[in-house]
Amino acid sequence: MPKKNSRNSKMRFEVQENETIDDCLDRMKKQGYMPVRRMEEPIFREEIRNGEKVMEPVGKTIVFQAVKH
Numbered sequence: 001m002p003k004k005n006s007r008n009s010k011m012r013f014e015v016q017e018n019e020t021i022d023d024c025l026d027r028m029k030k031q032g033y034m035p036v037r038r039m040e041e042p043i044f045r046e047e048i049r050n051g052e053k054v055m056e057p058v059g060k061t062i063v064f065q066a067v068k069h
Contacts, residue, residue: 009068014061021062033066 011033015024028035043059 011066011068013064013066015063024062024064028064028066032068034069035064035066037065039063039065 011028011031013024013028013033013035015021019027025035039062041061041063042057043061044055045058047054047056
């Protein structure tokens, strides 16, 4: 689900599990937005090993920052 930034019509679009990057870019274009930045955000899982909490990376999410054009 896109998140809207009310200051200057910026939005964040996250590539969903069931879509490709091209699908996400097409979705942005249909809504009238143009990508200006691509970010990859890590997904972590918390595990307890030897009594200590350990954050282990398990994947990544691709997020585009976009502006209205």
